[in-house]
Every structure is written in structure tokens, then in C-alpha cells.
Amino acid sequence: MTAEGDAALSIEGLYKVFGDDGAGLQLAIDGHSKDEIQEQTGAVVGLRDINIRxxxxxxxxxxxLSGCGKSTLVRCVNRLIEPSVGQVWLNGREITAMSDDELRDARRNNLAMVFQHFGLMPHRNVLDNVAMPLEVAGVTKPERRERASSALDLVGLGDWGGSMPSQLSGGMKQRVGLARGLAMDTPVLLMDxxxxALDPVIRRDLQDELLDLQRSVQKTIVFITHDLNEAVRVGDRIAIMRDGEIVQVGSPNEVVLNPADSFVREFTQDVRLHGMVTAASIMDTSFVSVAGSTPVSELLARIEQENLSVICCVDDDGKYLGTADPAIALRARAGGAERTEDAPLYVGDTVWLDTVLDDLVPAGLRAQHPLAVLDASGVLVGVIPLERLARAMVSDEAAVAATEESETSG
Ligand SMILES: Nc1ncnc2c1ncn2[C@@H]1O[C@H](COP(=O)(O)OP(=O)(O)O)[C@@H](O)[C@H]1O
Ligand SMILES: [Mg+2]
Known part of the structure; x- marks a missing residue:
């Protein structure tokens, strides 16, 4: 098998069965449940048939959820845990086939890992703590100081290199951990x-910082979390695991709006949809439109025959000109307008495909007719009827209320 294409990391047919003598793995491959296998053989299925690019x-x-196999997966990638069967490829090289020396080299140069709980050495200053893995990797002192210091800059702790860990808050310590991973300067970063362990406000700051970093340094990051809000905030794609298996992989939007099964749906019910619902995800693409050159008489006839309450008007390139309703069409005829584009068309706020719900709501509150959704070149691609917007708002409000409740109740 080969790892084709542009994948930085690909995982093929990966299984991990703990405490196995061979029988457990075979049962896992044959599709027996985790509980069943544990009962019969005592082996614990950690991962089952994972395929990711x-x-x-x-x-x-x-x-x-806790225990579903996230840590096992990420540790199988750098072989802190040996997979039972399957392959992991890193930039086209098979990690699972590497010798110990090659593996050490790959971890040093290609595949750094940031843990949830990592110890800062209390008697070393922050800079030396960040530089520690580089020291272990045999990097010279001047170089590791330089790399550690630019990693500290990246996480906003440039001035703290000389401080001792005891002088830092929890959030700052976690940033030091992040800097440690970044100082390794590997193309792939694994973050478990x-x-x-951080409180929500600091966590949100660090999530933002991670996103900024991701944009500026363009690393490939595998990020583990048990929190769907966090997943949705930071992920380009999300894989949802249960009992060692991946049950869905998709963009945050796909996972939240089109959950693959009831398990995923249950997860996603409580997520804050605010940043997630976009015009594209709730628009109606089966709107009625006419060309601007359409005679007003024809426009009126169409409104009447099809009993339309609104009709969109576009130019020859499909660009949005405005919306007509029966009153507007009648006024146009009374005023002697010949073509639809000469009618006093209604033009409210227009929105883009990626306009998020938070920005759709104020536009909707000002609107008298469905919101027109335009693509980047101004072509009308859909409309959002105001009832539909209201529904999206209501389900969003409910979701937000539910999350806040569960947060305050612990
Ligand atoms: N060394 C081990 N020996 C036996 N079972 C293990 C071992 N490590 C993890 N497991 C089991 O594998 C499953 C997945 O664990 P883990 O990957 O730590 O989950 P997560 O990181 O999602 O919380 C759990 O059922 C866990 O009990
Ligand atoms: Mg874990």
C-alpha cells in the first residue's frame, strides 16, 4: 500500500488491542463488540479499523468521550504505543515500518507531541524548560536557546523566558507546553x-492563539479533545470516536448539522451553533427569479399565475438586482416601467454564503423579504426566508441555553 497524494499523515486499517494474545485482535477484526471481546478474552479494544488521511x-x-481511544490513537501515530496491526504514514514514509533509530529521528524532526499534563522543571527557567526536548535531541545550546525563544514569542510569552515556572499562571504554563511543542519545529504536531485542564476563558484565548499560529506557521496538527465546542472552534475537520472506532469525519458544520447517527446527534445537540450556522447551511436554493429585462407585464403575470409572494430579479450574469413582490409589480406598472429592472425593487441587506448566524440575525430583523445570499461575485445563489432564519435562531438559542445550564451545573 502507498500513501498517495498530499496527505501529511495517513492512517490505514489501524487496530490496537491491549492485553491481547492474538484472539482478541481476531475478534475485533471480525466485528465483535468491545464488551464481548473483553468478556471472552480479557483483551481491551483500544482502536478498531481507523482510516484517516x-x-x-x-x-x-x-x-x-473519555476512554473512547483518543490517546491511544495519537500515541499509535508516533508509536509511543505499538499498534496491533495497520499502518501509519508520515509524509509518505511508513512510521509503522521504521527501526528504532529512524523512529527517534522522525519524532525529533517531524512529529512533536504536546501533552495535557506535562511537567515543568521547577528549578529551570521558562526558556530552559521550552528548550528541554531540544537538549534531549542533542541540539546545541545556542541553537536551542534561539528556537526556544522564538517559540515563546509565538505563544506570547517572549518576555517570560527568564522567569521561573512558579511565577506563571496555569494558562501561561500551558502556553509554555505549547511553546515546547513548537520549538521542536516539526511539520506535524500532536496535541493530546x-x-x-484550563478554565473556559483561558482556554478560549489559547484556542484563538492556536488558530493564529496555525495560520502563520501552517503546521499539520492533530488535536485531541473531549469537548465538542472546542472541536468545532478549532477544527478544520473533526473525527468523532466511540469505543475505539471513528463514527464520523467531517467539517464542524457537517458534523453539527448532519450528524451521522444518534450518538453524534446527542453530542452535537448542545454545541453552540453561533459561529457554525452560515447562510449557506440554511438558505433555500429553489427560489424563483426573473431576468432584469423581463417586461413588467410578464412579471405581473408570473406573480399571479404562480401565486408568488416574492420573486428575485437578476441581471444577465445572475447578479442580484433586487426583489419584487405583488405591490412592487403593480406600482411599477402604474408608474409606467417597462422592464422589471426599472421597477422600484426591494433591496435589503444581502449576505454572503459564509455569513454566520450572528450576522444574519440583525440583517433578518431589518428585512421585509427573504435575505438574498450572494456568492463572492455577487451572483444570487439562495434566499433565506425569514421564518427559516427564525427557526435557526430558536434552535440556536435553545442550544446555547442548554450549554450554559450544563456549564453552571458543573
Ligand atoms: N495500557 C493499557 N492497557 C489496557 N487498556 C488500556 C491501556 N491504555 C488504554 N486502555 C484502554 O483503551 C481504551 C481507550 O483509552 P484511551 O485511548 O486512553 O482513551 P481516551 O484518551 O479517549 O480517554 C480505554 O478503554 C482504556 O481503558
Ligand atoms: Mg486521553
Whole structure:
């Protein structure tokens, strides 16, 4: 098998069965359940038939409940845990076939890892703590100081290199952990619940910072979390795991709006949809439109025959000109307008495909007719009827209320 294309990391047919003498793996391959296998053989299925391709520069999130196999997966990637069967490819090289020396080299140069719980050495200053893995990797002192210091700059702790860990807050310590991973300057970064121990506000800051970093340094990141809000915020794509299996892979939008099964749906019910619902995800693409050159008499006839409450008007290139309703069409005829484009068309706020719900709502509140959704070149691609917007708002409000409730109740 080969790892084709532009994947930075690809995983093929990966299984991990703990405490196995061979029988457990065979049962897992044959599709027996995790409980069944544990009962029969005592072996624990950690991963089952994982297949993932992660593109260069992608921030790929793996999420699922505690015990579903997230850490096992990420540790199989750098072989801190040996997979039972299957392959992992890194930039076209098979990690699972590497000798110990090659593996050490790959971890040093290609595949750094940031853990949730990592110890800072209390008697070393922040800079030396960041530089520690480089020291272990045999990098010279001047070089590791330079790399550690630019990594600290990246995470906003440029002035803290000389400080001792005890002088830092929890969030700052976690940034040091992130800097440690970045100082390795590997193209791929594995992050196992790096922010899970932090309080929500600091966590959001670090998520933003991670996104900024991701944009500026273009690393491929595998990011583990048990929190769907976090997954949705940071992920380009999200893989949802249950009992060692991946049950869905998709963009945050796909996962939240089109959950693959009831398990994923349950997860996604509570997610804050605010940044997620876009015009594209709720628009109606089966709107009625006419060309601007259409005679007003024809426009009126159409409105009457098809009993339309609104009709969109576009130019020869499909660009949006405005919206007509029966009153507008009648006024146009009374005023002697010949063509639809000469009618006093209604033009409210127009929105783009990627306009998010937070920005759709104010536009909707001002609107008298469906919102027109335009693509980047101004072509009308859909409309959002105001009832539809209202529904999206209501389900969003409900979701937000539910999340806040569950947060305050612990
Ligand atoms: N060394 C091990 N020996 C036996 N079972 C293990 C071992 N490590 C993990 N497991 C089991 O594998 C499953 C997945 O664990 P883990 O990958 O740590 O989950 P997560 O990181 O999603 O919380 C769990 O059922 C866990 O008990
Ligand atoms: Mg874990």
C-alpha cells in the first residue's frame, strides 16, 4: 500500500488491542463488540479499523468521550504505543515500518507531541524548560536557546523566558507546553487534550492563539479533545470516536448539522451553533427569479399565475438586482416601467454564503423579504426566508441555553 497524494499523515486499517494474545485482535477484526471481546478474552479494544488521511496544514480534531481511544490513537501515530496491526504514514514514509533509530529521528524532526499534563522543571527557567526536548535531541545550546525563544514569542510569552515556572499562571504554563511543542519545529504536531485542564476563558484565548499560529506557521496538527465546542472552534475537520472506532469525519458544520447517527446527534445537540450556522447551511436554493429585462407585464403575470409572494430579479450574469413582490409589480406598472429592472425593487441587506448566524440575525430583523445570499461575485445563489432564519435562531438559542445550564451545573 502507498500513501498517495498530499496527505501529511495517513492512517490505514489501524487496530490496537491491549492485553491481547492474538484472539482478541481476531475478534475485533471480525466485528465483535468491545464488551464481548473483553468478556471472552480479557483483551481491551483500544482502536478498531481507523482510516484517516490528514492534509498538510490541516488542523484535524479527534474528539470523543473519555476512554473512547483518543490517546491511544495519537500515541499509535508516533508509536509511543505499538499498534496491533495497520499502518501509519508520515509524509509518505511508513512510521509503522521504521527501526528504532529512524523512529527517534522522525519524532525529533517531524512529529512533536504536546501533552495535557506535562511537567515543568521547577528549578529551570521558562526558556530552559521550552528548550528541554531540544537538549534531549542533542541540539546545541545556542541553537536551542534561539528556537526556544522564538517559540515563546509565538505563544506570547517572549518576555517570560527568564522567569521561573512558579511565577506563571496555569494558562501561561500551558502556553509554555505549547511553546515546547513548537520549538521542536516539526511539520506535524500532536496535541493530546492540551487545554483540557484550563478554565473556559483561558482556554478560549489559547484556542484563538492556536488558530493564529496555525495560520502563520501552517503546521499539520492533530488535536485531541473531549469537548465538542472546542472541536468545532478549532477544527478544520473533526473525527468523532466511540469505543475505539471513528463514527464520523467531517467539517464542524457537517458534523453539527448532519450528524451521522444518534450518538453524534446527542453530542452535537448542545454545541453552540453561533459561529457554525452560515447562510449557506440554511438558505433555500429553489427560489424563483426573473431576468432584469423581463417586461413588467410578464412579471405581473408570473406573480399571479404562480401565486408568488416574492420573486428575485437578476441581471444577465445572475447578479442580484433586487426583489419584487405583488405591490412592487403593480406600482411599477402604474408608474409606467417597462422592464422589471426599472421597477422600484426591494433591496435589503444581502449576505454572503459564509455569513454566520450572528450576522444574519440583525440583517433578518431589518428585512421585509427573504435575505438574498450572494456568492463572492455577487451572483444570487439562495434566499433565506425569514421564518427559516427564525427557526435557526430558536434552535440556536435553545442550544446555547442548554450549554450554559450544563456549564453552571458543573
Ligand atoms: N495500557 C493499557 N492497557 C489496557 N487498556 C488500556 C491501556 N491504555 C488504554 N486502555 C484502554 O483503551 C481504551 C481507550 O483509552 P484511551 O485511548 O486512553 O482513551 P481516551 O484518551 O479517549 O480517554 C480505554 O478503554 C482504556 O481503558
Ligand atoms: Mg486521553
Amino acid at each position: 490528514i492534509a498538510r496544514g490541516e488542523l484535524f480534531v479527534v474528539m470523543g 487534550e492540551p487545554f483540557s
